[in-house]
Amino acid sequence: MEPADLPALHAIYQSNIPDFLPDDPEVVRECIQETSPNYFVIEINGEVVAGGGVELAEGCSDATLYMGIVRRDLHGQGLGTLLMLLRLAWTEGNPGRVWLMIHEKTRGFYERFGFRKVHDHPWGEAYPGFSWFGMQLGESAREVIQARLRKNGFGGLLDGQTLVSPDT
Numbered sequence: 196m197e198p199a200d201l202p203a204l205h206a207i208y209q210s211n212i213p214d215f216l217p218d219d220p221e222v223v224r225e226c227i228q229e230t231s232p233n234y235f236v237i238e239i240n241g242e243v244v245a246g247g248g249v250e251l252a253e254g255c256s257d258a259t260l261y262m263g264i265v266r267r268d269l270h271g272q273g274l275g276t277l278l279m280l281l282r283l284a285w286t287e288g289n290p291g292r293v294w295l296m297i298h299e300k301t302r303g304f305y306e307r308f309g310f311r312k313v314h315d316h317p318w319g320e321a322y323p324g325f326s327w328f329g330m331q332l333g334e335s336a337r338e339v340i341q342a343r344l345r346k347n348g349f350g351g352l353l354d355g356q357t358l359v360s361p362d363t
Contacts, residue, residue: 196227196234196246203243204236210267215298226262234262235281237274245274249282256291263295277347279308 196204201224208216208223216222226248227234234248247263260282265275286293297305302312 196232196236200236200243200246201227204246204262204264207243207245207264207266208262211264215300216264223262233285235278235285237278244269245278247278247282249285251286252291258286258291258293260293260295275304279305280347283308 204227205220205223209220212218227246233250234246236243237245245263245265248261250259250261252258260279263275263278263282265278283293293310295305295310
């Protein structure tokens, strides 16, 4: 992710309000600053269309996924799946749990990757419907993630922090 990507990421965030994300413009900047330089973006024809961060916890083996967002008009086209696989693959070799905070409406998307609801943890009154979810990534899950990336042509196509599609 480059600093020049921030306006596009902010617009992507805004495109998902109020159905999937809370109306809080500062949350984009805060989450990206917390996970930088581990904030990945997906570009199509040079335009940022999705992004998400991952942070490895200090002193333990857990990881947290932050601010996974896809431009609203591109939902359902596999970009969120690709972004999730990229971030989970990036945590390979990390034996701990992977945590994320999501809106209840997106629960099914994350459950298909193996995430299971651990407990409810309201994100303040300003953000109703958000809960913490976590999962333990085993060796077999990592192998599945790597296989999915290879199957979809993204096995080693990382250019810095930008995911480059096979068509470019």
